[in-house]
Amino acid sequence: MNFPIFSSNVVEEFDIPKDNVIKTGETYVSPGSLKFKKRQFYLDGQPLRILSGAVHYFRIPEDYWDDILKKAKAAGLNTIDTYVPWNLHEDRPGNYYFAQHLDIEKFLRKVNDLGLYVIFRPGPYICSEWEFGGLPGWLLKDPDMVIRSNYKPYQDAVDRWFGALIPKIKDFQRSKGGPIIAVQVENEFGHYSDETDHLLFIKKVLQKYGIQEMLLTSDNGRRQSLFYNQALPTVNFQNFANGKTDFERIKAQSKDFPLMVMEFWSGWFDHWGEDHHGRKASFILSNFEEILKTGASVSVYMFHGGTNFGFMAGANNADSPNYGADVSSYDYGAPISEAGDTTPLYHGMRDLITKYSSVKPGPVPPNREKAAYGQVKMLNFMSWFDMLDVMKTVTQDINTYKKPLPMEYLKMIESREGYGQNYGYIVYRRTVPKFTKLEVKGTMKDRMQIVIDGRRDSKVLDWKSNYDYTIDVSSHSMREGNHTLDIIVENLGRANYANKGSKVLNKERKGITGEILLDDKPVENWTVYPLTFNRNFIHKIYTNDKYFPLSSLTKPPCLFRTNLKIEGPVPKDTFLQMEGWGKGIVFVNEHHLGRYWSIGPQKTLFVPAPYLKAGYNSIIVFEEEKIGKYISFIDHPLLS
Known part of the structure; x- marks a missing residue:
């Protein structure tokens, strides 16, 4: 049996896979402004083909929203889709932030002013190569936490979060004169769980706080959420040869469901230590054209990737020697580059949209100017010891614990009301006698190094250590007596993705969980420094007087300070190159x-x-x- 797919040009038919049958019983009917019938969307009664692109407000400086959105519209798009990162908006329970680049209402107003629609994707889990898939790390303070489930404390946290978020955006729905025409329930849930009761919980909470528009789910491949009686199913893919089969599964569920690719992947993401995962524009464009030929609706993921600023890059393959920490750039190979430039892929997609639709795109805004500001040498440095001493002056959350705890179990009373650390580094410090071997018994995530009396040991332990967290320090030739031992563990990103049946997301606590042994003897009473590099700390660091001339430079870890002088009234975008340096973070x-x-x-x-x-x-x-000898500001990116 075959079913036709609506197309503005032709009607195509695909064979339904043998493992699919037409499902009987109730299927989802949209109660919102966007409805569908016989494979066609209708908005306010008029046919609509959704041509969308993913643009994440939280990955873009607020000042650049307008430029990116105008370029998206000039490509022929009529819709923008965006995720919402719970962890940025609620950094601790009940503490909400919706200002500056997180002003979701301002972003929606800009989209609306440009005459674009919105597919709103609030998660709460979003994946997106984002730290913990957008979930806040403080959820893991609960040792029994089961995320993405109907575990009651998780439900309570989601309910509270949506109770803060949805009232802010509900008046932006199409039914109230706004741009939001559809809202997504969770994200790629079929790849994670069969607990569709959890999707029903998410749906009910969304509606409880005021969502009235069409609901949809987004999955890829055979692992599709069996939720088509509660929301419109859509699919994710890059290769149309695979996507055809996904389309047939949706057609088998209802004669009315329109076909939509919620995520047509325009490129791919990168992990540290791996090759750059570029995709040829010709491959992407040929598959994009195949989608357009069928008449299906589509959202390009990403249309503009942006940047994982700060510590917000996620990770994959957690609890595995193949753990991959995502890089800071989320360029993704998207039609609009990380720096906002239109690419050959952009212009190719724009041409195809013009060919296969009635859209007549307007002129494309010019790319922003870039500048090469040249080389800058460091002015002075601050030692590791002094850096931690400065930290003592800006926080009261440096505490001593009998046993080493992971970030999430810390009791940060001053700044986090009893909740633990979300991001950055955690430092375990103790005065110890001479020793020759250090061993961690338990778990360590993600990357550990030690500093003895300010001197860093060359051995680094990470996910490739095969769970053997042992360091021989006999080469340090320690004298008899006491020494200051610092164990530094970095959170390189909580996993943003896990396959069905995996419990890894419930165990993504960062730091050390277990015992620390010196010469095979357990050692207790560790002073823990939650090194988050927050704004207060960075401000204090820059204005502090504990810097020394480079002539007395010690070995890392340490801080460096300098200035970039920009002549002229208007700065331009630039790219910071750290050639000759090892590993670290930068603040401008x-x-x-x-x-x-x-x-x-x-x-x-x-x-x-x-x-x-x-x-x-x-x-x-x-x-x-x-x-390194210096840092360089150049006028182009180096992503591979």
Whole structure:
């Protein structure tokens, strides 16, 4: 049996896979402004083919929203889809932030002003190569937490979060004169669980707080959520040869369901230490054209990727030797680059949209100017010891614990009301007698190094250590007596994805869980420094007087300080190259640009012009391993 797919040009038919049959019984009917019948969307009674692109407001400086959205519209898109990162908006329970680049209402107003529609994707889980898939790390303070489930404490947290979020955006729904025409329930849930009762819970909470528009789910491949009686199913893919089969599964569920690719992947993401995962524009364009030929609706993921600023990059393959930490750039190979430039892929997609639809795109806005500001040498440095001493002056959350705890179990009373650390580094410090071997019994995530009396040991332990967390320090030739031991563990990103049946997301606590042994003897009473590099700390660091001239430079880890002087009234976008340096993080005017790492593939950090100013710009570099001669600001990215 065959079913036709609506197309503006032709009607195509595909064979239904033998394992599919027409499902009987109730299927979803949209109660919102966007409805569907016989494979066709109708908005306010008029046929609509959704041509959408993913643009994440939280990955873009607020000043650049307008430019990116106008370029999306000029490509022929009529819709923007965006995720919502719970972890940025609620950094601790009940503490909400919706200002600056997280002002979701302002973003929606800009979209609406441009005459574009919105597919709103609030999660609460979003994947998106984002730290913990958008979930807040503080959920894991509960040792029994089961995320993405109907575990009651998780439900309560989701209910509270949607109770803060949805009232802010409900008046932006199409039924109230706004741009939101559809809302997604969770994300790729079929790849994670068969507990569709959890999807029903998410749906009910969304509607409880005011969502009235059409609901949809988004899955890829055979692992589709069996939720088609509660929301419209859509699919995710890059290769149309695979996507045809996904389409047939949806057709088998209802004669009315329109076909939509919720995520047509325009490129791919990168992990540190791997090759750059580029995709040929010709391959992407040929598959995009196949989708357009069928008359299906489509959203390009990503249309503009943006940047994982700060510590917000996620990870994959957790609890595995194949763990992969995502890089700071989320360029993704998208039609609009990380720095906002239209690419050959952009212009190819624009041409295809013009060919297969009635859209007549307007002129494309010009790309923003870029600048090469040249090389900058460091002015001075701050030692590891002094850096931690400065930390004591800005927080009361440095505490002593009998046993080492992971970030999430810390009791950060002053700044986090009893909740633990979300991001950054955690430092376990103790005064110890001479020893020759250190061992962690238990779990360690993600990357551990030790510093003895300010001197870093060359051995680094990480996910490739095969769970053997042992360091021989006999080469340090320690004298008899007491020594200061610092164990530094970095959270390189909580997993943003897990396959069905995996419980890894419930165990993504970062730091050390277990015992620390010195010469085979357990050692207790560790002073723990939650090294988050928050704004207060960075401000104090830059203005502190504990810097020394480079002539007395010690080995890393340490901090460096310098200035970039920009002549002229208007700064331009630029790219920071850390050639010759090892691994660390960079702040420009207290904006956290993200991580750099000599293992690549990413070799530059995007520095948006709104982060800069005419005159002197403060720069702080925290370097863990190797000190370079200078840093360079160039006018193009190096992503591979």
